[in-house]
Amino acid sequence: MTIIDRYRLQPSPLITIDGREEETNNFQLKAAPPVEAGNISGTVRYPNGTAIPFATVKLFDANGLPFEHNNSNPDGQFIFPRVPVGSYFITAAEPGFLTPLRIDLTVLANRTTTVPITMQVDPNVNKNAIFGIVRTSTNNQPIEEATVELFKVTGTTTEMIGIVSTNNEGQYLFADLENGNYFVTVSKPGFLSNESTPATVSDKDFAAVNMILAADPDSNAGTISGIITDAANGQAIANAIVVLYSVSNGIENVIDITKTNVGGLYLFGDLVAGIYRVKAPLQVKS
Structure with missing residues (x-):
């Protein structure tokens, strides 16, 4: 049997007794409105059944929106009183533990819904x-x-x-x-x-x-690169001299010289905006 309030708890005025007096105080009780609510309670535990104290227990409504939160007591117990009837989800959190999947539950009028919550130790807790x-x-x-x-x-x-x-x-x-x-x-x-x-x-x-x-001070600069090959056989030419010219008003000025690597690749970097030309004479010492 569930105990519910049929009337609101109504206090009387203060009554003072001085000696052998017979005081009378009549008062009326107002009927309590019907309450469409119930309670949610449970215990947060390890898989072996040991209680987990002071865990945060979170209640969500049917749409997954946060409704209320509470903490488990030293015995791992928690309670949400006078929760409106309906569907809810519940889970728990505690440092060193993995958050369990949310448990769905239904609150009935003037009833207590009991929900056990089991938490697993986080294997990476000390990482x-x-x-x-x-x-x-x-x-x-x-x-x-x-x-x-x-x-x-x-x-x-x-x-x-x-x-x-x-x-x-x-x-x-x-x-x-x-x-x-x-x-x-x-x-x-x-x-x-x-x-x-x-x-x-x-x-x-x-x-x-x-x-x-x-x-990077040269972040707005460009590059010119390419591969030098032998026109006769298509083989890459290593150590070929590659000359970089800047061109202004039709006049060419040498601004850098490099050599190709073993794959025939050359590269000029950090070039500011402008007009350039590359030439690659192959010079050998006799």
């Missing part, structure tokens, strides 16, 4: 994280879509173990890291790449590694 913000060197503004690479150093060995991009606030994060020594490199077109100092993490460290990128 580490490295995070930070990438900013410009000129105005300290966050840099979006910068490439951040994470490297782990073990003795004389360096291993790349992750690569991410910064968000629109310049933030990045590497989680679930083993104990060890790490560093990050950051790059983005238009900026000079940068490498962090080493960071050592162990036993659930969360290490902040913020980075600064300076603008």
